[in-house]
Structures are given as structure tokens and as C-alpha cells.
Amino acid sequence: MSDFEQIFPLGEKNEVFAQYFVGQSYLAPLTKDSVITNNVTFEPACRNNWHIHHKGGQILLCTAGIGWFQEEGKPAQVLKPGDVVNITAGVKHWHGASKDSWFSHVAIAVPAEGASNEWLEPVSDEEYSRL
Secondary structure: OOOOOOOOOOOEEOOOOHHHEEOOEEEEEEEOOOOOEEEEEEOOOOEEOOEEEEOOOEEEEEEEEOEEEEEOOOOOEEEOOOOEEEEOOOOOEEEEEOOOOOEEEEEEEOOOOOOEEEEOOOOOHHHHHOO
């Protein structure tokens, strides 16, 4: 992590959502009122499970390192600092670090009444190794 510089705090080990991640991630809440915003940092090869944001969706502001984002049925796309990902509500997807780089993004939960996350199956090692 010595050459990995980020602008937001690393935060604590992501114990709350650890069951929905392969590998170690860290969570630093940035805001909690009206719009929930977190800095999420992934160690190399860490990724979250496939999931769906029901109502509202999510915005990712990539701030450090190299990562991946994939919507179901589409090719994975490389993420780098400065990239913005708008995730429409109801779209199955995952995101995480590349195999050899730490990765951070600010995750913004788009406010919507009745918004929720549905956590699904992990991204398999086989799927991930093809990237």
C-alpha cells in the first residue's frame, strides 16, 4: 500500500458487510444525513458480491488505484481515479479492486423512499481470474 495514495480516510475494516465481500475491504463513512456517502477501499483482488440496489441506485466516484465494475450480461470495465459510475436501480452488478492494485471509491447511495440493497452470490474466482 506504500505507493497507494488516497484523499479520504481508509476507515475501519469493513466488518459490517464482510460477508458480502471476497477479500478485505475498509469503510469510512463520509456523510450520514439525507445522502449516505462512504469511502470504500479494497485490498488487491477484493471485490463485493453481485448485488442490486432497489430504488435509488448508486454513484461511484473512483479516487485511487485500479478497480473493476461489471453489470450482469456486460463486459467488465476498468476503473481508475476520476471515473464516475452511475448505477441504475435494479441493475445487478459488482465492483472491486484489480488483482494487483488497491482501489478506492466514494459510494453515494442515491436517496429514494424504500431503497434497499439485495446481496447476491460472490463473483467466483474463475470469473474474476478471467479479467
